[in-house]
Amino acid sequence: MTRKEILTGIFSLVAPGTLLRDALGRIQEAGLGALIVIGDEESLKYMIDGGFNLNVDFTPQKLYELSKMDGALMVSENLRKISYANIQLQPKATIHTDESGTRHRTADRVAKQTGNLVLAVSERRNKITIYKGSFRYEILDMKDILAKTSQALMALEKYATAIHHHLTNLTILEFDNMVTVNEVVEGIKKYGLLYRITDELDEYILELGSEGRLIVLQYEELMQGIKEDLYDLIRDYNNSEETVDKIFSDIRKLNKEELLELGKIAHIMGFGKAYSNFDKRITPRGYRILSEIKRITKKDIELLIKAFNDLPEILDATSEDIAKIKGISKFKASSIVRGLKRLRNTLIMER
Numbered sequence: 001m002t003r004k005e006i007l008t009g010i011f012s013l014v015a016p017g018t019l020l021r022d023a024l025g026r027i028q029e030a031g032l033g034a035l036i037v038i039g040d041e042e043s044l045k046y047m048i049d050g051g052f053n054l055n056v057d058f059t060p061q062k063l064y065e066l067s068k069m070d071g072a073l074m075v076s077e078n079l080r081k082i083s084y085a086n087i088q089l090q091p092k093a094t095i096h097t098d099e100s101g102t103r104h105r106t107a108d109r110v111a112k113q114t115g116n117l118v119l120a121v122s123e124r125r126n127k128i129t130i131y132k133g134s135f136r137y138e139i140l141d142m143k144d145i146l147a148k149t150s151q152a153l154m155a156l157e158k159y160a161t162a163i164h165h166h167l168t169n170l171t172i173l174e175f176d177n178m179v180t181v182n183e184v185v186e187g188i189k190k191y192g193l194l195y196r197i198t199d200e201l202d203e204y205i206l207e208l209g210s211e212g213r214l215i216v217l218q219y220e221e222l223m224q225g226i227k228e229d230l231y232d233l234i235r236d237y238n239n240s241e242e243t244v245d246k247i248f249s250d251i252r253k254l255n256k257e258e259l260l261e262l263g264k265i266a267h268i269m270g271f272g273k274a275y276s277n278f279d280k281r282i283t284p285r286g287y288r289i290l291s292e293i294k295r296i297t298k299k300d301i302e303l304l305i306k307a308f309n310d311l312p313e314i315l316d317a318t319s320e321d322i323a324k325i326k327g328i329s330k331f332k333a334s335s336i337v338r339g340l341k342r343l344r345n346t347l348i349m350e351r
Contacts, residue, residue: 004199006135007206010117013038013079014130015209016142020079023060024121024128027067033123035072035103036063039116041083044074047110051087058082067121072106107131140207149204149215152197156222159194166190167229167288168347174284175344177312182278184237185265191230192251192259198223232288236311239282240270286311293339295332303327304336315340 014021027034037044051071056062058079066073071086091109099105107120111131118131128139140148166187173179201219205212234244242250250268258264263273271277289311290301307325308314322333 003135004202006132007137007203010130010132010137011206011209013117014119014128014139015207017210019058019060020063020075021209023063023067024119026060026064027121028126028128030064030068031123031126032067032121033103034067034119034121035089035107036067036119036121037072037074037089037110037116038077038079038118039074039114040077041074043114043116044089044110047090047113048074048084049088049090051084054082054085056082104129108136111135142208142211145204145207149201149208149212152201152204153215153218153222156194156197156201156219159190159197160222160226163187163190163194163226163229167233168350171289171343172347174289174311175315175347177281177283179282179284180278181266181271181280181282182262184233184282185262185269185271185278187233188230188251188265188269189259189262191226191233192254192265193256194226195252196256196259228291229288232291234269235287236284237269237282240268242268242270284311285309286314289340289343290314290336292343293336295335296339300328300332300336 012018014024024034054066058075058081062082063073063075066082066085069086072084072089073082074084074087075082089106089110091106091113093109095109095112097105097108097112099108101122101124104120104122107118107129108131110116111118112134115133120129120131121127122129130137130139166183170179170183170187173183198219205216205219208215231244231248234247238244238247240247247268251265254264262278263275266277267273271280271282285305286308287301287305290296290304303325304314304322307322308317317337319330319333319337322328322336323330325333328336
């Protein structure tokens, strides 16, 4: 499972607004510690010692009251029952752990041995740590999450603005047929860095749960059209044998350091890693610019590119030339020519 998939599963249970998070909040407010294992009795029975079998309905208040005892608690996987209270968990002592406190060492080992979700609330530090398999995550305080989310949103807006400026300059170069490999990989790099910010934001939003509704709206507004524009940029300049989806996936996998190595992006796009290729002039197919024209469908764009091969040929075509394409009417052909001229004139004025 990916990190995001693990966190999605975890925060569906412990995000603000959930019953389990309510219980954890009460334990923290009281300055108590707790060790809670989520799982069914059969999968954990062999490592349980002492305590007592409850099998009572789960409520935040009950879990909080039971946490006042020294032992661990077991809650059913569906979070409907509190199965055991005040138990001693005995995982294999040979399982490696870097944790220091007894409670956290036990939680880490139980999670690694069973794969179950285990929660440890630190009495001294008043922090909640989540373990699942070898995965470890410390839940942030609400004020810290909100501060980090605010910073990430500002960074996202900054990158989105930088992308907009870059694409405007790229469009001017495309109309002049002066695009080089460098401009394309620089643009894709900016998208890649933006998506690194979205990875952070996705985690914060998961952790915020029901408290993150307003942030989700801001996030969605900033991301509107971003993926579609990147796909069109890739379609325009893809020089490899790979599909657009595969290239997008490969770019998303690059970390920040790899994104700053433009040779890696150039290689993914099929231009090779050599920086000597970066000044090579390349021609767009026209997907991105054509998508800017109103009343033109994706099917129309495909027909145009199939008929004329690339953007310079489309720009040189008259409305009569375009109207000869089966599936494009004279009216639409005129709209396309006018739309391209209007876009070009707008860019000239903005210069």
